[in-house]
Every structure is written in C-alpha cells, then in structure tokens.
Amino acid sequence: MASADKPINTDVPEKDVFALHFLQSLSNLRRQNTFNSPEKTNDRVKKIKKAAYVSMARAAGGTNRLWSRALLRRAAKENNKIVRFPRRKKRVTCLRRRSNRRDPVEEEEAERLRNLVPGGGGMGTSKLMEETAHYIKCLSMQVKVMQCLVDGLAPK
Amino acid sequence: MDVSEKDELRNGDTTVNYDESANNPPPDWRVSGSNPVSDSYPTENLMMETLWYDPTNVQAVGYGGFNGVNASSSSSSFRGNIDRSLEIGWSLPNLLPPKGGNGMFLPNASSFLPPSMAQFPADSGFIERAARFSLFSGGSFSDMMNQQQPLGNPESVGLFLQGQCPSSEVNVVGGAHNDASAVMKETNKQNVPVSGNVSEDTQSSGGNGQKGGETSSKGFDSKKRKRNKQNAEADQSQRSQQSEEEPDNNGGDKKRNDEQSPNKSNSGKQQGKQASDPKDGYIHVRARRGQATNSHSLAERVRREKISERMKFLQDLVPGCNKVTGKAVMLDEIINYVQSLQRQVEFLSMKLATVNPQMDFNLEGLLAKDALQLRAGTSSATPFPPNMPIVYPPLPHGFMQQTLSCMGRTVSSPLSPPINGGYKRQEANGWEGDLQNVIQINYGAGDVPSDSQAAATDASLPSSNMKVEP
Numbered sequence: 001m002a003s004a005d006k007p008i009n010t011d012v013p014e015k016d017v018f019a020l021h022f023l024q025s026l027s028n029l030r031r032q033n034t035f036n037s038p039e040k041t042n043d044r045v046k047k048i049k050k051a052a053y054v055s056m057a058r059a060a061g062g063t064n065r066l067w068s069r070a071l072l073r074r075a076a077k078e079n080n081k082i083v084r085f086p087r088r089k090k091r092v093t094c095l096r097r098r099s100n101r102r103d104p105v106e107e108e109e110a111e112r113l114r115n116l117v118p119g120g121g122g123m124g125t126s127k128l129m130e131e132t133a134h135y136i137k138c139l140s141m142q143v144k145v146m147q148c149l150v151d152g153l154a155p156k
Numbered sequence: 157m158d159v160s161e162k163d164e165l166r167n168g169d170t171t172v173n174y175d176e177s178a179n180n181p182p183p184d185w186r187v188s189g190s191n192p193v194s195d196s197y198p199t200e201n202l203m204m205e206t207l208w209y210d211p212t213n214v215q216a217v218g219y220g221g222f223n224g225v226n227a228s229s230s231s232s233s234f235r236g237n238i239d240r241s242l243e244i245g246w247s248l249p250n251l252l253p254p255k256g257g258n259g260m261f262l263p264n265a266s267s268f269l270p271p272s273m274a275q276f277p278a279d280s281g282f283i284e285r286a287a288r289f290s291l292f293s294g295g296s297f298s299d300m301m302n303q304q305q306p307l308g309n310p311e312s313v314g315l316f317l318q319g320q321c322p323s324s325e326v327n328v329v330g331g332a333h334n335d336a337s338a339v340m341k342e343t344n345k346q347n348v349p350v351s352g353n354v355s356e357d358t359q360s361s362g363g364n365g366q367k368g369g370e371t372s373s374k375g376f377d378s379k380k381r382k383r384n385k386q387n388a389e390a391d392q393s394q395r396s397q398q399s400e401e402e403p404d405n406n407g408g409d410k411k412r413n414d415e416q417s418p419n420k421s422n423s424g425k426q427q428g429k430q431a432s433d434p435k436d437g438y439i440h441v442r443a444r445r446g447q448a449t450n451s452h453s454l455a456e457r458v459r460r461e462k463i464s465e466r467m468k469f470l471q472d473l474v475p476g477c478n479k480v481t482g483k484a485v486m487l488d489e490i491i492n493y494v495q496s497l498q499r500q501v502e503f504l505s506m507k508l509a510t511v512n513p514q515m516d517f518n519l520e521g522l523l524a525k526d527a528l529q530l531r532a533g534t535s536s537a538t539p540f541p542p543n544m545p546i547v548y549p550p551l552p553h554g555f556m557q558q559t560l561s562c563m564g565r566t567v568s569s570p571l572s573p574p575i576n577g578g579y580k581r582q583e584a585n586g587w588e589g590d591l592q593n594v595i596q597i598n599y600g601a602g603d604v605p606s607d608s609q610a611a612a613t614d615a616s617l618p619s620s621n622m623k624v625e626p
Contacts, residue, residue, distance in 0.1 A: 026508075041509055045502075045509045045510075047509075048505035048506075048509050051505075052501055052504075052505050105484040106484050106487065109484050109487035109488055112487075113490065113491050116491060116494045116495060116498070117494070125459075125463050126462040126463045126466055129463060129466030129467055129469070129470055130466055130469075132470060133466065133469055133470050133473055136470070136473050136474065136490075136493065136494060137473065139494070139497040142501060143497055143501055143504065146500075146505065149508060150504055150508055153508070153511045
C-alpha cells in the first residue's frame with residue numbers, strides 16, 4: 001500500500017536514437033560476419049531481428065525498464081555471456097497472485113500478454129500494463145525505423 | 157452559520173492556532189496523560205485562551221483528573237464553557253476551510269456532560285447503553301476517538317470527501333439526522349479541536365490495516381448519535397444557544413453533503429480523492445456507500461483502479477482500441493497489436509536481410525561516417541554549420557542512388573574526406589522524414605543526449621575511419 005500514485009511515465013527517446021542503435025548493431029553484425037560470409041538467409045534474418053530487438057532495448061533506456069532488461073538478458077544468454085544487472089535482483093518467483101474473484105477471461109488475456117511482453121512473467125498486472133505501454137511505443141518506433149531503412153534500401 | 161462567520165471575524169487567528177496544533181504529531185497529545193490539561197496541552201490551551209473568554213484554568217481544575225485517564229483534551233477542555241464555548245465551539249471548525257469543509261464538531265457530544273464516568277472502559281456495548289443517561293460522561297468516547305487519532309494524517313485528512321461513508325456506518329445510524337454522513341461529520345467534529353485531525357478514522361484505519369479501529373468507531377458513532385439526540389432533549393434549558401445552533405449545523409451538514417454529492421457522482425468507481433500529500437506513505441482510500449471497507453477489499457480496489465488507469469493509457473496507444481469497451485476485448489486488441497508489431501519487426505528484418513547481403517556492409521560505412529560526423533559535431537566546434545541540411549538543397553533522387561554510388565566508391569576507392577561529408581548530407585536529404593532527424597541532429601544541436609549516447613556507443617568503431625574527420 002505504500003506506493004505513491006505516481007503518473008505513468010512512458011516517455012520514449014527520439015527516433016534517431018533508435019535508428020542509431022539499430023544501424024550500429026547492424027554494422028556490428030556485419031563486422032562479425034565478414035569472414036564467414038556464406039551463411040543462410042535464415043540465420044541472417046534471425047540475427048537482424050535480434051539486433052533490432054537488442055538495439056531497441058538499448059535505445060529504450062537499457063536496464064531501466066523491465067522488458068528491456070529481460071530482452072537484454074535473454075540476448076546475452078543466447079550469446080552465452082553472463083550479464084549482471086546490479087540494480088535489481090533477478091525475479092525468480094512469479095508474482096502473480098491467483099484469485100478466483102477476478103475475471104477469468106481477463107486473466108487469460110493478461111496471461112497471453114505476459115507471454116508477449118519480454119519479462120512479463122514476473123510482473124503483476126498493473127506493472128504489466130505499464131511495461132506494455134512502453135514496449136508498444138518502442139516497438140512501433142523500431143518498426144518505423146526499420147521501415148525507413150527498408151524503404152530506403154529496397155527500391156532499386 | 158452566521159455565528160460562525162461572526163466568530164471568524166472576531167477570532168481571525170484561530171485557524172492558525174488550529175493549524176499549529178494540527179501540525180503537532182498525534183503522539184504528543186497522548187504522551188502527557190497524567191498531567192492536567194493546562195500543562196499537558198500547551199498549544200491547545202493557548203488556543204483556548206484566545207478563543208474563549210472564560211479562563212481556562214477552570215477547565216483544567218475541573219477535568220484534570222479526568223484527563224489523567226487519557227488524552228481526551230478536547231472534550232474536557234471544552235466542557236464547562238457552556239455559553240461561550242458553545243458558540244465558539246460550533247463555529248470553530250467552520251473556521252477551517254482547508255480542512256475540506258468538515259465543518260462542525262460536536263461539543264454537546266462529550267463536553268457538556270460531567271466527567272464522572274470517565275473510568276469506564278471503552279466497552280462499546282456498555283457505553284451505548286450508558287449513553288442514555290445524561291450523567292454519563294463522554295470521556296471514554298473521546299478517549300476512543302483520541303486513541304484513533306494517531307492513525308490519521310492531520311494534513312491529508314481534510315482532502316477527503318466528507319459525504320461518503322461506508323455502509324457499516326450507515327447501518328449504525330439511528331436516525332436523528334437524516335443524513336448518514338452526518339455521523340461521519342460528528343466523528344470528525346470530535347477530532348477537530350484535539351489535533352486538527354479531520355480524518356475519518358474508520359476509513360483510514362481500514363486502509364491502514366489498523367484493526368479494531370473500525371468497529372470501535374462504529375460503535376462510537378451510534379453512541380454519539382444517541383447521545384447527541386438525548387443531549388439536545390435533556391439539556392435544552394441550559395443549552396438554549398446550542399440547541400438553537402444545532403439545527404443550523406445540521407442544515408450546514410446537509411448543505412455540505414449536497415455540495416459533495418456531485419463529487420460523489422463524479423468519482424464513479426473511484427473512492428473519493430486520494431490524499432495529495434506525498435509525505436505520507438499511505439494510500440488513502442475511501443469506500444463509497446455499500447462498498448466493503450476491510451483492508452483487503454480496499455487494496456484490491458486500489459489495484460483494480462490502477463490497472464484500469466493503465467488500461468486507459470494503453471487504449472490511447474493502440475490504434476482502434478478506443479471504440480472497444482470491455483477489458484477483455486481491449487486486452488485482446490492490445491495483444492493483437494503487439495503481435496502485429498512483432499511480426500512487422502520480423503518481416504522487416506527479413507526484408508533487410510534479403511535486400512542485399514552487401515547492404516549492411518554499406519550500412520556500416522554509412523554508420524561510421526554518420527557517427528563520425530556526429531562525434532565531430534559534438535566534440536569539435538561543429539565543422540558543419542548547424543543548418544546544413546537546409547543549406548544543401550534536397551536531392552530529387554532517393555536514398556538508393558547515393559547508397560549505391562557510395563557503395564561503388566567504397567568498393568572502388570576510399571573516399572576522400574570532403575566527398576564523404578557531401579555524401580552524408582545528401583543522404584540526410586534523401587532519407588525518409590522519419591530518419592531525417594538523425595542526420596539533422598547529428599549535424600546540428602550538439603547537446604542532444606542522443607548524440608552523446610551515440611558518441612559513447614560508437615567508440616567501438618574502427619579507428620581507421622577517424623581519418624575521414626575533417
């Protein structure tokens with residue numbers, strides 16, 4: 001009960017931040033794959049996608065947000081790197097509380113949303129909503145940036 | 157109300173005194189239980205002296221023993237000043253406009269009865285029975301009230317809507333006042349002279365998880381009701397002034413309730429105002445009529461409120477979600493939107509991967525130059541003028557030409573620095589409007605945080621590109 005009623009802050013950095021991060025990660029990707037250039041398109045797609053998400057998470061403030069932390073952690077885990085986020089402990093326990101009074105349909109929908117938003121498994125419902133708002137903002141921004149890139153590159 | 161305004165004019169500084177006393181932490185009022193009134197409650201007695209024309213030491217002598225029981229300073233000190241304190245006592249809370257119009261307190265409830273039974277325990281049932289006797293003292297009641305005082309926040313309390321009260325209290329009300337919330341007001345009245353604490357103790361106690369406060373105050377309300385009525389009947393002759401004030405005050409109550417009723421309807425499902433005081437760590441919740449008041453229900457309601465608020469926020473974000481009603485459908489929309497965005501990212505990355513395998517090679521060159529320009533713009537004294545994209549006319553052909561030619565140049569021969577800069581600018585003009593900000597900001601304002609961030613992040617770029625910097 002001790003939480004002050006603070007306003008929801010879902011400010012998202014500018015588009016150029018996203019663009020810069022994405023370009024950077026793309027270039028990093030390219031530099032990594034310079035020498036083993038013959039690779040399948042599928043891998044490239046996966047890598048670019050991951051680069052997009054990771055750069056989005058970085059641009060969105062790194063570890064300040066739960067979803068970006070979860071994204072970065074997941075990405076780092078795939079790279080077999082050990083990352084430590086010193087500010088918050090890893091949430092092992094699921095904070096969801098089951099209550100039979102709540103609407104089961106709503107709960108089910110919230111559960112689906114939890115699976116969609118990275119790191120949503122450990123969030124309560126209100127936190128999930130907040131993170132979802134921020135995530136949607138960042139995702140749409142990233143989509144815009146990528147769309148711009150594709151549009152700039154595709155028409156030959 | 158005329159009298160109250162008169163008193164307001166006459167005692168212009170009474171509100172100040174009340175505020176001072178209100179700022180005292182509640183434990184201060186309770187610590188000095190064994191002292192006589194005049195010693196234990198200095199600020200209050202100061203206030204009393206300014207307010208009343210009767211000497212206060214009379215009260216102190218008369219009720220010092222009673223005050224030894226508990227810190228029921230208000231009732232005891234008001235007691236005995238029949239005429240003078242009646243008038244002022246009724247009007248005093250009206251002098252507290254910042255307290256949210258909680259208005260009157262209740263001198264007749266406890267202050268006009270002899271303190272003979274003060275030693276009785278706070279057994280609510282017994283007191284309820286005993287309250288019918290005119291001799292019975294209100295001291296124990298006020299004790300109970302005073303015990304509840306530390307729960308409330310003196311400052312935030314006044315912000316509450318006064319007209320809303322939980323159903324439990326509504327049921328208790330016997331019916332002298334036709335307004336149920338008048339009971340609420342009476343409890344508040346009782347609190348006012350003591351610490352300026354206008355809290356409705358039941359709600360705050362329910363919200364704060366204080367057990368027993370709710371029930372005791374519930375019983376207290378009913379007692380209060382009866383006593384109030386009975387006092388009005390029995391002591392009519394003595395308290396003619398008060399009895400003629402009482403309907404006035406009840407009318408004031410109703411008026412105030414009428415004022416608050418639009419607020420009630422406006423608040424919808426919300427439970428009134430929450431305290432805007434950031435200092436207190438509590439979320440003050442008021443239960444509306446008919447709502448449950450135990451702490452779990454309150455917490456659940458707060459949680460639901462928060463969720464719905466955020467849902468509203470999300471509703472603005474997701475296109476096409478405005479027309480949808482119902483949480484489940486809204487959540488479904490949100491999920492669909494997130495999924496579509498994620499699919500879009502996947503699709504676009506696929507496109508990016510399939511566009512040209514060499515494209516990101518070119519991209520790296522672009523980015524390197526880009527970051528270099530940025531770094532030059534931020535660190536050195538802006539080699540390019542800030543309005544560079546405007547100075548250079550936008551090129552009619554798109555981004556692809558530049559990139560292709562740039563790629564050709566990078567393949568054929570390393571770029572010379574001035575050409576590189578020119579390409580950068582053309583690129584900026586050729587890009588879509590969304591990305592145009594990138595280059596503009598990179599050329600332009602050097603103190604944008606994104607610049608510094610990018611400059612920090614591109615430290616990993618190969619240093620061979622450094623020679624491009626003019």
